[in-house]
Amino acid sequence: MLKNELRALMRQRKRQFTQQQLSELSLPIVARIKSLLRNSRTIVAYYSLNDEVDTHHLIDEMVQEGKIVYLPKVVSDTEMVLCRYTGRDSLSPGSFGIMEPQGPVMPHNTSFDVVLVPGMAFDADGHRLGRGKGYYDRFLSTMMAPRSLLVGVCFDFQKVELVPTDSCDISVDIVV
Template sequence: MMDKKSLRKQVRALKKTFSAKELRDMSDDVIARLLALPEVKSARTILLYYSLDDEVFTHDAVDELVAEGKEVLLPVVVSDSEMEIRRYNGPEDLRRGSLNIMEPVGTPFTDYQSIDVVVVPGMAFDADGNRLGRGKGYYDRFLALVPDAYKIGVCFPFQKFPTVPVDDNDVKMDIII
């Protein structure tokens, strides 16, 4: 099995073989499937992410879920090892953060038990629900705090592998789309 560093490198190279438009087009199917999930439809509070250019595009889904009256939360990177969660109210809330990610301003959201669904990006996923992130561990540390939330990994089809390397700190997804 490939080690984490090599697999991340392979996925980064794969991503570069697609144009921005191709990645956006592939995102449409993934997001349609995400929004159709019963767990998402019934959720009141959802932690999503505001996508980078090489991730499944979530900007429209974030706004759509807010329009449906759901409480949408987004992560904010606050240090090399920690992220906090803040409520998203609309695009006017966003500022460019430390990792060039658009992040909401405002006070931290701390009622973790009320989070029904967490939508998690990743570099690679496998059929057993294992996820390989970007290597900083932000999501794995946070997911450990919300053990009852339904965890949905989202990725492009080329990011699905037979197995991905994992260690004890890695948190499994309930479903991969």
């Protein structure tokens, strides 16, 4: 299956669920993420879209626990940067209608314990299909050693047998 065909299939699967159902399906996934983050201090997360695993409360809880959280902000057609998330009042609509932080941009020497990575589909080998713009692959390819734990976040119905990959695609370490 080609990437665009798999994206179309995932969009179709997502449309089979109401917003309430997706919120309920998010709860056990978020619980697994919380256990992974227990000993983490600095985390890259994402502010979920309506059709993604709901990360809104998780992000707020991490900040309340004293964790340092960065979220992506799109700054050009090819680049995203990370900005510190300090609370929902620091968000405003950005590119593609995604809520983005307006806080300070991450310093270049910052290292992260965990990076939560959204995707349209994942396979058991950690291959990830994004939305097609390549923002995460470009960002993840710039991460310096020691590399953070990359955690793919998706609903069970987004897990597939095989995700087609290209040489520029970055795989995740685990999928929850």
